[in-house]
Structure formats: structure tokens, C-alpha cells
Amino acid sequence: MNVICAFARPCRSTEPGAFLLFDLPWPAVLLVQPDRQELLVESPQGQIRLSLTAGDLLQGPVGLRYIIEGAALPERTHALQRWDWLLRKGAWPQSLERNSTRGERWSLLLATLDALARHRSHRETAITLFGEMTVEREWNQASDHLKSRTRRLIAQARALAAGGYKTLL
DSSP: EEEEEEEEEOOOTTSTTBBBGOSSSSSSEEETTTTTEEEEETTTEEEEHHHEESOTTTSSSSSEEEESSSSHHHHHHHHHHHHHHHHSSSSSOGGGOOSSSSHHHHHHHHHHHHHHTTTOOOOHHHHHOOOOOHHHTTTOOOOOOOHHHHHHHHHHHHHTTGGGGGGGO
């Protein structure tokens, strides 16, 4: 999924880049929590999630300041490119379609192996993989999705290091 992290600030509707939730031409779901908002947009080409750590999409037009950090930089910039095309043109070009997440998975596994070689804790490994802001925000949530994902990556990386890589040859 394409996830974009951002802050929102109130702005005039005439300001360049002003975003108004109610102007979206696609179905969207907004989850409002005390410390953040999550917007899931269902475009004809796929889903994009906007994760706001500050600001309020329900308070009229907002200017968005995007957060790009962590090891997932290529994925975040790719999601941001799609979001930009979607807002400006209504669709993203074929060149921005993802063929596979396989390469991303291998990148995460290799980064996990590096973290294990440096004797990093699960949390430190997650920070390396997903960025400090994401870990700060999601590590202790009721859903332990991020912890589970990190544990799975660590288990898979250990299996590769223990000889599982031979099945790839």
C-alpha cells in the first residue's frame, strides 16, 4: 500500500497545493484518533493512505507538509509521486505502477540481516527498516502489526543466514 506521512496546517483554498477532503472525487475513509488521522483513498488505480501526525483534514482546506524518512525512502517518494499525480491529474501514469513488491521485501530482509549483524534489538531494527517516526507512532499501539512484521522479517533473515539462501540457488 502507498502510505504518505504528513502534517496538515490550515490554509486558504486559493493557496497553491491546498487540499480539501470534500473535493476528492474518489471514495475515502477518514479514521480520527486523538493523536492522528488516517485517510484511506480508493482511486481507480489503487489505494493510497495519508497518515497525519498533526492537523485536521475536517477543518477546511489544509496545506500538507510531507514527512519522508527512514530506510523506506524509495517507497515513500514513490507513494508521494502517485499522490501528486492523483491530486493534479486524477490518475498516475503507467510508469508509476508497481510491478512487484518482491524487490522491496528483499531490501527489507537485507537491512534486517545488517541489523542482526550489529546486534540491534527488535525496536532498533524496526527503526532502521521503517523510520523512527513510524516506530514511535506505532510500536506500542493496540495492534502489534509493526512488532509482528519486524519479528517475521527477523525470523526470515535468520532462516536465510542459517542456510536458507541455498534454496535460492
